[in-house]
Amino acid sequence: MTRWLTWTLSLLTGVVVLGSALLLLLESLPAWRHSGLGFLTGTRWFFRASEFGAAPMVYGTLVVAVLALGLAAPLAFGAALFTAEVLRGRARLAVKGTIELLAGIPSVVYGLLGVLLLRDWIYRLLSPFDPLSGDTLLTGGVLLAVMILPTVTTLADDSLAGVPAGQRRAARGLGLTRAEVAATVVVPQAAPGLVAALLLGLGRALGETIAVFLVVGRRDNQWPEWLLSPKPIAEAGQTLTTKLGGSEVWIAWGDPLHWGAIVGLALLLLSLVVGLTVTGLRLAPPGGRDA
Amino acid sequence: MAEALRQRSASSEPIVSAATTEPRIVLSCNDLEVRAGGTPILRCPELEVRAHGVTGVIGPSGAGKSTLLKCLNRLIELEPGLSVRGRVELDGTAVYGRRTDPARLRERIGILFQQPVVFPGSIARNVLFGLRWVRRPPRRTWPGHVQRALRAASLWDEVEYRLDRPATELSVGQRQRLCLARTLAMEPEVILMDEPTSSLDPASTEAIEGLIRRLAERHTIVLVTHDMDQARRVTDRIACVCLRDGVGVVAPSVPTATGLPDPGCRRAVEAIPGTPGRRVIP
Amino acid sequence: MRRLIDHGFTLLTGMAALAACGLLVGIAAVILERGLPALSWEFVSRAADGFGGGGVVYQIAGTVLLLLTALGVAAPTAIAVALLATVYLDRGRSRRRLTLALYALNGVPSIVFGIVGLAVFVKGLGWGKSWLAGGLVLALMILPTLTVALAERIRAVPRSYRTAASGLGLSRSAVVWSVLLPQSLGGLVSGTLLGLARAAGETAPILFTAAVFAGATLPAGVKESPILALPYHIFVLAQDSFDPAAGAALWGSATVLLALVLSLSIAALPTRLRTHEEARHG
Ligand SMILES: Nc1ncnc2c1ncn2[C@@H]1O[C@H](COP(=O)(O)OP(=O)(O)OP(=O)(O)O)[C@@H](O)[C@H]1O
Ligand SMILES: [Mg+2]
Numbered sequence: 001m002t003r004w005l006t007w008t009l010s011l012l013t014g015v016v017v018l019g020s021a022l023l024l025l026l027e028s029l030p031a032w033r034h035s036g037l038g039f040l041t042g043t044r045w046f047f048r049a050s051e052f053g054a055a056p057m058v059y060g061t062l063v064v065a066v067l068a069l070g071l072a073a074p075l076a077f078g079a080a081l082f083t084a085e086v087l088r089g090r091a092r093l094a095v096k097g098t099i100e101l102l103a104g105i106p107s108v109v110y111g112l113l114g115v116l117l118l119r120d121w122i123y124r125l126l127s128p129f130d131p132l133s134g135d136t137l138l139t140g141g142v143l144l145a146v147m148i149l150p151t152v153t154t155l156a157d158d159s160l161a162g163v164p165a166g167q168r169r170a171a172r173g174l175g176l177t178r179a180e181v182a183a184t185v186v187v188p189q190a191a192p193g194l195v196a197a198l199l200l201g202l203g204r205a206l207g208e209t210i211a212v213f214l215v216v217g218r219r220d221n222q223w224p225e226w227l228l229s230p231k232p233i234a235e236a237g238q239t240l241t242t243k244l245g246g247s248e249v250w251i252a253w254g255d256p257l258h259w260g261a262i263v264g265l266a267l268l269l270l271s272l273v274v275g276l277t278v279t280g281l282r283l284a285p286p287g288g289r290d291a
Numbered sequence: 292m293a294e295a296l297r298q299r300s301a302s303s304e305p306i307v308s309a310a311t312t313e314p315r316i317v318l319s320c321n322d323l324e325v326r327a328g329g330t331p332i333l334r335c336p337e338l339e340v341r342a343h344g345v346t347g348v349i350g351p352s353g354a355g356k357s358t359l360l361k362c363l364n365r366l367i368e369l370e371p372g373l374s375v376r377g378r379v380e381l382d383g384t385a386v387y388g389r390r391t392d393p394a395r396l397r398e399r400i401g402i403l404f405q406q407p408v409v410f411p412g413s414i415a416r417n418v419l420f421g422l423r424w425v426r427r428p429p430r431r432t433w434p435g436h437v438q439r440a441l442r443a444a445s446l447w448d449e450v451e452y453r454l455d456r457p458a459t460e461l462s463v464g465q466r467q468r469l470c471l472a473r474t475l476a477m478e479p480e481v482i483l484m485d486e487p488t489s490s491l492d493p494a495s496t497e498a499i500e501g502l503i504r505r506l507a508e509r510h511t512i513v514l515v516t517h518d519m520d521q522a523r524r525v526t527d528r529i530a531c532v533c534l535r536d537g538v539g540v541v542a543p544s545v546p547t548a549t550g551l552p553d554p555g556c557r558r559a560v561e562a563i564p565g566t567p568g569r570r571v572i573p
Numbered sequence: 574m575r576r577l578i579d580h581g582f583t584l585l586t587g588m589a590a591l592a593a594c595g596l597l598v599g600i601a602a603v604i605l606e607r608g609l610p611a612l613s614w615e616f617v618s619r620a621a622d623g624f625g626g627g628g629v630v631y632q633i634a635g636t637v638l639l640l641l642t643a644l645g646v647a648a649p650t651a652i653a654v655a656l657l658a659t660v661y662l663d664r665g666r667s668r669r670r671l672t673l674a675l676y677a678l679n680g681v682p683s684i685v686f687g688i689v690g691l692a693v694f695v696k697g698l699g700w701g702k703s704w705l706a707g708g709l710v711l712a713l714m715i716l717p718t719l720t721v722a723l724a725e726r727i728r729a730v731p732r733s734y735r736t737a738a739s740g741l742g743l744s745r746s747a748v749v750w751s752v753l754l755p756q757s758l759g760g761l762v763s764g765t766l767l768g769l770a771r772a773a774g775e776t777a778p779i780l781f782t783a784a785v786f787a788g789a790t791l792p793a794g795v796k797e798s799p800i801l802a803l804p805y806h807i808f809v810l811a812q813d814s815f816d817p818a819a820g821a822a823l824w825g826s827a828t829v830l831l832a833l834v835l836s837l838s839i840a841a842l843p844t845r846l847r848t849h850e851e852a853r854h855g
Pocket of ligand 2: 356357358405485
């Protein structure tokens with residue numbers, strides 16, 4: 001009976017999950033048929049003209065996520081080194097606990113702080129360049145950095161602390177200082193886990209919607225003149241998630257092609273994030289063994 | 292015959308010859324082989340366990356005694372990485388048969404582990420643990436079951452007034468008897484005991500050995516030990532597990548009194564540091 | 574020189590940790606500073622009127638309803654999937670695949686859940702915006718959190734408990750109910766609290782499936798029965814934050830939401846940290 005229930009519920013869940021993925025695939029078919037690969041490479045999105053190019057949103061997503069990771073990673077790794085290598089016992093738990101709580105703050109609250117504080121700070125920061133507003137890709141990136149900081153810190157700490165204490169003791173016994181032990185023994189061994197922490201943090205940054213939505217400006221078709229040009233960073237932009245969270249979804253509702261394009265964006269986002277997550281997990285399997 | 296041997300092992304009493312008919316064979320193994328990921332770790336070409344008596348299994352550490360016991364009630368199937376081939380029969384039914392329910396089988400063949408495993412919870416809960424989940428007797432009969440099982444395991448007098456205390460408060464020897472009570476509550480036909488005295492002081496060891504002799508009157512017992520003196524004191528027949536080319540091999544059982552026939556086994560067992568013989572009050 | 578580098582290391586990493594912790598304190602301080610003055614009994618007990626006036630009682634009720642729905646669906650499912658991952662799937666390979674699938678599901682962006690919910694419930698089944706659609710979407714979203722926390726605890730149950738219970742004749746299901754689930758209850762509770770904390774704060778999944786800004790109270794049926802919800806309320810007010818009247822309601826709502834979410838995650842924290850540290854050192 002227990003066994004039967006277990007299998008039934010689990011299979012049901014599996015069917016729901018796979019069914020949902022399949023549904024996304026099916027519903028997005030009209031868009032693929034209409035635009036083909038142009039859906040990925042096209043730089044123009046005008047739904048009234050049935051033009052659907054996702055590239056500017058992919059660009060926005062990547063810019064925001066990479067900015068976030070670049071800002072958060074040094075701080076996160078520093079904090080993780082401190083909790084794993086310096087702190088012991090209760091102090092360690094207290095700091096870890098605080099950081100985990102930070103991860104629990106709802107994204108809409110971060111978004112609110114972004115709207116009321118960060119937006120103005122960024123506006124002042126950019127004022128030499130005469131920006132249109134404080135709603136920029138940079139604002140989204142900074143806000144996201146704060147949001148993924150706890151995730152990356154916690155995961156990095158997990159992999160650092162996973163290095164056996166005996167090895168640290170042995171190295172200290174040879175006369176190495178704490179910093180040297182960290183650099184020569186701990187970090188090299190934890191490296192795959194640290195990379196995984198980055199990838200999983202990147203995954204979170206790519207998928208975050210609400211907070212970015214409130215501060216990124218949501219301007220369509222922002223495409224840089226040359227790929228690494230820094231200019232669009234200080235301007236409003238659009239990411240995959242903010243497009244998916246916008247009111248255009250309601251407009252798309254009735255038109256299979258437009259709806260297909262929206263679902264296509266969701267699929268794109270999904271494959272980006274799940275791909276990163278799975279790669280991260282391959283590098284550092286969660287929990288390691290199974291009993 | 293079991294009776295006769297028991298009397299002889301307790302040499303303070305006169306030897307009385309009893310029934311001479313061969314007792315029934317309860318458990319038998321044929322061509323049993325246990326493998327760990329492809330490489331054999333234990334072979335048992337032939338082993339018979341006779342009803343109402345104590346069959347000893349002796350051998351050096353790591354030879355596969357515990358593994359052999361787990362084969363007899365299919366607990367081995369719960370060990371990841373181990374696989375079993377061959378035949379085991381309990382009263383003529385195939386233990387590894389397709390139609391055999393392992394849970395029902397383990398009900399009939401109880402086991403006592405090398406380290407006593409006590410569940411979190413009160414002493415009474417522990418005694419009732421198997422009973423409650425397998426037989427589901429009515430609640431009002433619970434106290435009776437607890438008392439009977441604890442008396443049979445000679446623990447009643449020590450815990451009578453603290454049945455509701457956590458079982459983890461008990462000493463290791465008491466825990467071992469608590470586990471015995473838990474097994475006895477299921478009224479198994481066969482009880483497998485894996486070095487039940489390995490972590491006990493001499494006094495508790497004597498108590499347990501006496502208890503085993505008394506239990507043997509109603510149950511069939513397979514006792515793993517690494518102590519030849521203990522084997523002489525407690526068992527009627529004895530089988531030996533020893534390592535040959537890295538594989539544990541079980542030699543068929545012989546009467547304990549005649550000693551081990553196989554020279555290899557004898558050497559292996561003599562190599563085990565034994566304790567000087569102690570007298571047992573049966 | 575080496576000493577200096579070492580001190581520099583401690584100092585730098587310490588400052589990073591301090592900054593990370595300081596962010597939490599700072600964020601909480603900003604919210605509380607502006608939100609506490611807006612809080613009153615009126616605020617949490619009255620319905621909203623107009624754009625940002627009145628209270629948020631129906632927003633709280635809606636959020637609680639979403640959480641209860643998600644809990645009711647996710648908890649039994651999580652138990653099932655966790656048992657599958659730890660007990661019923663025999664081979665290590667399929668277990669690892671299941672674990673990987675769970676972590677992948679955990680990584681799915683919440684807006685994708687929203688789009689799927691829109692396609693399946695709102696559009697496909699023709700429910701329109703409905704609390705049930707939102708609850709189901711949230712349930713799927715928090716399922717991995719619950720499952721992983723529970724499975725982690727089940728794996729931490731000593732192997733000997735399982736073997737001992739099986740040795741008494743308990744079937745696999747009986748072992749689940751008698752040993753595994755009671756011993757890992759803490760994991761289920763902390764996982765649930767954590768999952769609910771996440772669900773309580775999410776806006777993206779209910780954006781298209783359940784929440785409206787005004788004009789709903791408590792739902793009477795399933796079809797076309799949207800609800801108000803705290804995070805969505807904040808989301809809409811934040812987009813139009815120039816209205817000073819909206820300001821007070823905005824910060825007040827944020828304080829209520831933060832209090833709800835943080836109390837859920839603080840309640841989950843002790844068990845969670847303990848499990849993590851044990852998994853590493855034990
Ligand atoms: N799950 C397993 N996988 C692989 N090898 C195992 C497993 N369990 C036991 N073994 C091996 O089987 C052999 C026999 O082990 P067993 O525990 O049966 O020995 P034993 O005779 O009971 O020893 P002791 O007297 O120390 O209790 C050992 O070499 C052990 O390493
Ligand atoms: Mg053993």
